[in-house]
Amino acid sequence: MDIIQRIEKVSAAMESLSAELKELKLAASKADPSGSGSEFSAGSGLDKQVAMIAGYLVLSPGMQEDELLNTLLACAMTVVKAEGAAVTIYDENKKMLVFRAAVGIVADRLVGSEIPVMNSQHGIAFRTRQVIATTPMYKAIDERLGQDYRNVLAAPLIVNDEAIGTLGAVNKISEDHFTPQDIEAYSSFAQLAAHIIRQRFRESSLKQMLAGKPVEVPEEFSGMSIMPGDKDLLEIIDNVAAIGRTSPELLALCKKLTGAIAAIAL
Secondary structure (H helix, E strand, C coil): CCHHHHHHHHHHHHHHHHHHHHHHHHHHHHCCCCHHHCHHHHHHHHHHHHHHHHHHHHCCCCHHHCHHHHHHHHHHHHHCCEEEEEEEEEECCCCEEEEEEEEECCHHHHCCCEEECCCCHHHHHHHHCCCEEECCCCCHHHHHHCCCCCCEEEEEEEECCEEEEEEEEEEECCCCCCCHHHHHHHHHHHHHHHHHHHHHHHHHHHHHHHCCCCCCCCHHHCCCCCCHHHHHHHHHHHHHHHHHHHCHHHHHHHHHHHHHHHHHHC
16 A cells, blocks of 8 residues: 555545544534433443453453464464564663564573664664574574574564564574575564554553553563554543443444544554
């Protein structure tokens, strides 16, 4: 999808949103300002639904157990014919890249390991935003895990035009080096992985909001920041929920409005 198509998509969504807002405003102006005494019962029912959603999100997996992300890693590893694949996320507090998910060789022991931003292939990919394929520079993980990494492929994860980590592969099977085709493929896998991680970050923010807590950045996303657009969306969701609590007769319109907002956010 090119930039013109994206602009047209947003324009169409904005037109739909504008129509939904007008309909909601008209319905609200006709509604009983007192809420016909139904605020308590409607709010009580909606609060139960919100509590159920919050509870469901609490059970959602971290990156290490994320089935979608691990499936992507397995696919990426297979496509480039590697022995292992992993995701690192930059930890703002430690100033290090931390392995948050992995498949293949020593995957269970790799998660949680840290790698420097300087003097490592993952660090170079993170800093330059370029896909890197070469022999390892940083050997401390090899020594700690007792695993020999012959070659490394690392692609940057870009979210909102900011590098947040890397997608890596190790040990090209039956060959000495990763190929230009591997580099091209991994660039595409990195784009998809970044999108998944961004959505998980959004879910984490929504979970906190639904639980009535201040929205803070969890440890596993410590290199990411809540973007103004995401803050605005959370505020819109909160306001739409408030309308539903006080005016249950507007719930159907709120649902349509949420759909229009989602179309712009995607």
